[in-house]
Amino acid sequence: MAHHSLKSYMKDLARQYKVYFSLLIVIALVAGFFSVAVEYKIKEIIDSIASEYATNLGWLLFLFVLYKFLYHGMYFINRLLAIRYMPRILESSVLDIYRQTVKHSLHWFDSNLAGEISNKIFDFQNGITTLVNSSFRLLNVVASIIFALLFLAYVNSSTALVILGFIAVYTPVIAILLKKQLKYYQNTTTARQQVVGVVNDSVSNIFGVKVIGNLSAEKNRTVKPAIQKWRLWDRKTRQFDAFFVDNIDTLLVTAMTAIQIYLLAKLLQSGEITAGGFAFVTMVTLKIHTQLEGFLDTLLFSINPSIAQIRSSYSFIYTAVDVEDKPNAKTISESKGEISYSNVNFGYGQGVEPILKDFNLNIKPGERLGIVGTSGAGKTTLVKCLLRYFDVQSGTIKLDGQNIDEITQESLRQMLSVIPQDITMFHRSVMDNLKLAKPEAADEEIFEACRKARIHDDILRMPEGYNTVVGERGVKLSGGQRQRVAIARAILKDAPVLVLDEATSSLDTTTEHLIQESINDMLESSKATVIAIAHRLSTLKHMDRIIVMNRGQITESGTHDKLIAQGGIYKQLWDMQLI
Incomplete structure (x- = not known):
């Protein structure tokens, strides 16, 4: 479901769980009534004892116990409802924001820290669930105050007017303070999420940091400034809470209590209120004080931080998606592998020199194209x-004659297998990483793909074979092993188009030859269209065609032998690698 604003998202959530939220409102109101009714029964018990004939004392005690049970029973029902509904809200809120997150382009993920993105997702979920729980408590407080005013008006209208006058002053003053405080919380939350992203980035790249031997520089350059920014906003928030919110709240509540107690003393002296009434008004006044403190505490430390978390996460995740499927985009299930670029222009941002300039290229089905x-x-x-990864500024790219921006991104990528220089692996077992390419693949099919990729024997030598966990980003495997796992995945996927992007450039010579043999075996048994990017030209000798690119355009095109004979850039690059 598409949401154009946070308000529309919250409305949809309320509609989805309207039964639960409606029951919470009823329970909060009933619990609020009984919380005051219990104390009113104490008033009646005191007045009964003070009278000459306490004939109804037993009945009053029975009602007191009954109301007390009903009051606590409302909270028990609330817990039962929470058992049923809160896990569902947790699940739906995480899935909603996760679905929105993965809609973003690959370029968006490259531009933001993984730790910060993850933190935003779970802060959003935590904010939603905390907001639901806190809103119930807040409504219960409001209900208790309203019923308290009604009971006070019944006992003595003057005491109710004191409370009403206090609320008339207290509410707008606190509202102004809370609005200001919410901005502090939002800035603090954003700063904290940024720290999580920076720390996660530093930990993820700890090998490079330690090998370089610059731990202190990394801490001082990135981690410490982020933490100092978080500390600054945390300090400002706490100062505002302590010097403004807490002090003004204390001043107003103390003044209200003093006025109310003075009024009660006068009323008792004049005989306008009974001893039970005096006790009741005193209890309710102190209760309202406690309720208002609870009200403020819930707003300050639950609802405001939750809203800040939700807003910060929502504004980050629900930014405009830069690469989006068209409403009528088609899903494709097969492809011949014919690719064409027509007058394509692309640059990284406005006002910079384009990377691709009026670029034109046609790749036939099954053709093996090398790019240098x-x-x-x-x-x-x-x-x-x-x-x-991003959309071009002008021109078209077509697959089998169909513009790729008219195809859903997921089905487009299902037609492509990519073996990059930096292999993506999950912190899961080898088997799980292989099944990423084909979840329904049988074990024997996976074993055969691994044999063809020349990684099967290596996997069997691992501590738990195919169940060995590879570590975050596959750090427990060597570079060559990760590449061969990627080749096995490509064999399993068997897509119509295979892209090799510097697949062997970061490997030693022995491992490179092993990987190249695996790739050659795969290509011999595949009819896929192949696009191979390589710095090592020897890996492209047997391609059907090789193109040479310079400043976003094709400057040479032909077979290896033809390009050598031309004596151009390709020949210069080849000669340099022979030295």
Whole structure:
């Protein structure tokens, strides 16, 4: 379900769980009534004892006990409802924001810290569930105050007017303070989420930090400034709470209590109120004081922080999606692998020189195309545009004659297998990482793919074989093993288009030869269209065609032998690698 604002999301949530929220309102109101009714029964018991004939004392005691049980019974029912509904709200809130998160482009994920994104997701869920629980407590407090005013008016209208006058002053003053405080909480929450992102990024890259031997520099350059910003906003929030909110609340409540006690003393002296009435008004006045403190505490430390968490997370996750499926986008289930780029222009942002300039390229079904060029020539950008990592500024990219922006992103990527230089692996077992390519694959099919990728024997030598957990990002595997797992995944997926993006560039010579043999075996048994980007030109010798890119355009095209004979850039690059 699409949401155009946080308000619309909350309305949809309220509609989805309207039965639960309606019952919470009823329970809060009933519990509020009985919380005051219990104390009114104490008034009646005192007045009964003070009278000459306490004939109804037993009945009053029975009602007191009954009301007390009913009051606590409302909270028990609330807990039963929470057991049924709160886990559902937890699940739906996490899934809602997760679904929105994964709609963002790959470029968006590259531009934001993974730890910060994860923290936003769970802060949103925590904010929603805390808001529901806190709103019930807040409503119960409000209900208790309203019923208290009604009972006070029945006992003595003057005492009710004192409370009403206090509320008339207290409410707008506290509302102004809370509005200001919410801004402090939101800034504190955002700063904390940024710290989580920075710390997660630092921990994720701890190998590089430690190997370089610059732990103190990393701490001082990134971690410490983020924490200091968090500390600054946390300090400002606490100062505002202590010097303004707490002190003004204490001043107003103390004044109200003093006035009420003075009035009660006068009323008792003049005989306008009974001893039970005096006790009741005193209890209710102190109760309202306690309720208002609870009201303020709930607002300050539960509802306001929850709203701040929700707003911060929502504004971050629900930003405009930069690469989005069109409403009428088609889902494709098969492809011949024919690809064409037509007058494609793309650059990273406005006002910068385009990476691809009026780029044109046609790749036939089943053709094996090699792409070479210096760094920054646009090789990887060309592939990222095909994957809809981002959308091109102008021109079209087509798959089997169909513009890729008219195809759903998920079904488009199902037609592509990508083996990048940096392999993505989950902190799960080898088997789970392999099944990512084909969840329904049988074990024997996976074993066969691994044999073809020449990784099967390596996996069997691992401590738990295919059930061995590979560590975060696959750190327990060598670079060559990760590459061969990626090749096995590509074999399992068997997509119509195979992209090799510098698949062997970061490996030693022996491992590179092993990986290249695995790739060659895969290509021999595959009819897929192949796009291979490589700095090592020897890996492209047997491609059907090789193109040379320079500054976003194709400058040379042909077979290996033809390009060598031309004596151009390709020949220069080849000669450099022979030295």
